[in-house]
Amino acid sequence: MALQKRDLIFVAIMIAVLGTFFLISGQEKTTRVPFDNIHQKYYPIIRNEGKKAGEKFCKECHTEEKIPFPPKHPPKFRCLFCHKLTEH
Ligand code: HEC
Ligand code: HEC
Incomplete structure (x- = not known):
């Protein structure tokens, strides 16, 4: 089963969303x-x-x-x- 372009876009969006959560939670922990x-x-x-x-x-x-x-x-x-x- 070949990886569709659609799938790659989906993965890219997921990474962006998770990355944003990660950055926000990181800031919340600042002293x-x-x-x-x-x-x-x-x-x-x-x-x-x-x-x-x-x-x-x-x-x-x-x-x-x-x-x-x-x-x-x-x-x-x-x-x-x-x-x-x-x-x-
Ligand atoms: C862009 C975000 C950011 C800005 C702007 C910033 N800090 Fe920080 N500061 C951090 C981070 C990240 C750390 C690393 C330790 C932590 O998680 O608090 C830190 C650490 C510190 C610590 C040491 C805290 C400890 O736990 O030992 C002090 C004191 C401090 N900052 C003071 C200041 C002061 C005063 C200013 C303004 C002149 C300032 N910071 C501006 C993000 C920032
Ligand atoms: C009169 C001196 C003085 C001023 C003004 C001052 N601080 Fe501090 N600050 C200290 C000292 C001393 C410590 C380390 C001892 C402590 O935790 O109280 C400290 C510690 C800190 C820490 C680290 C606390 C921790 O848990 O390790 C942060 C963050 C911080 N200051 C931010 C600020 C910010 C933001 C301002 C400006 C609104 C500010 N300070 C103004 C003297 C000052």
């Missing part, structure tokens, strides 16, 4: 911003004024000199797109 003494005070800023307003503060501490990022950290211009707030 959340801790709700601790350090980070607590940024929660209201982020909630009320938005992610962009809150992110300005991250770089005060999260720099290669102070708190190095893990090796292979992805590009980090918008912290809160990936690092979600914790539920509490």
